[in-house]
Amino acid sequence: MELTERQETILQIVKDNGPITGEHIADRLSLTRATLRPDLAILTMSGFLEARPRVGYYYTGKTDTEELNNQLQKLTVKHYQSIAVVVSESDSVYDAICTMFLEDVGTLFVVDKQSHLAGVLSRKDLLRASLGRQDTEAIPVSIIMTRMPNITICKKEDLVVYAATKLIERQIDALPVVKDAGGGKYEVVGRITKTNITKVLVDLANNQLF
Numbered sequence: 001m002e003l004t005e006r007q008e009t010i011l012q013i014v015k016d017n018g019p020i021t022g023e024h025i026a027d028r029l030s031l032t033r034a035t036l037r038p039d040l041a042i043l044t045m046s047g048f049l050e051a052r053p054r055v056g057y058y059y060t061g062k063t064d065t066e067e068l069n070n071q072l073q074k075l076t077v078k079h080y081q082s083i084a085v086v087v088s089e090s091d092s093v094y095d096a097i098c099t100m101f102l103e104d105v106g107t108l109f110v111v112d113k114q115s116h117l118a119g120v121l122s123r124k125d126l127l128r129a130s131l132g133r134q135d136t137e138a139i140p141v142s143i144i145m146t147r148m149p150n151i152t153i154c155k156k157e158d159l160v161v162y163a164a165t166k167l168i169e170r171q172i173d174a175l176p177v178v179k180d181a182g183g184g185k186y187e188v189v190g191r192i193t194k195t196n197i198t199k200v201l202v203d204l205a206n207n208q209l210f
Contacts, residue, residue: 003048007039011059014049018058025057071204077163078156080200081177081190086111087141089118093129094136096121107174109188110145116185117153117176119145153178154192160200163192 003011006029013025022040026033040057043049049057085103087096089110100108100123110119121141129144130136154163154175163175177190 007043010039010043011048014057015059019052019056021056072161073159075160075200076156077154077158077160077177077192080160080196081156081192082196084109084176084188084191086188089140089142091141092137093126093139093141093144096141097126097130097136100126109176110141111188115187116181117148117151117178117188119147120151120176121145153186155179156189160197164197167194167197
């Protein structure tokens with residue numbers, strides 16, 4: 001998070017003089033204690049300062065980078081995952097194209113008759129299948145989808161940083177969020193996308209994490 005000029009000044013005062021009471025900080029800045037209360041609350045909640053009753057505020061020693069890392073280590077996929085859009089492996093390519101268009105997504109997850117993850121469909125997969133004179137209504141998506149074990153997955157307990165790393169490494173738009181269904185099978189319970197990761201960045205900037 002980016003601190004204001006006054007918050008930076010407060011931080012420096014506490015670094016140099018801590019532990020120090022809120023009243024003494026206010027005196028140094030020629031401000032009232034009430035005026036400083038929001039700034040002190042932000043610095044405390046963000047982990048830059050800690051407060052002890054009858055002692056005052058003291059600097060925790062954390063840098064901006066360390067604090068950012070601490071916050072990221074608390075963010076798991078479950079906090080930012082969205083609803084997955086799935087199709088059946090027996091659905092036609094035409095049906096999948098319609099679903100992708102209507103749901104306004106870039107990735108579809110394919111499930112088998114037991115509702116277990118069977119494959120993934122990207123825009124490129126559907127575009128490639130629709131080229132030429134092929135009858136897209138007669139081609140099942142199981143013919144063109146990417147199959148296990150070539151699917152990169154994540155679970156809701158995984159860190160968002162892990163999911164973001166996989167998106168970058170694989171150069172893909174979305175990961176299925178899954179839970180074990182036994183026998184090496186997975187049930188799709190959500191998705192994590194580049195848009196979800198962007199929301200993490202926006203929330204970090206606005207100090208509004210989940």
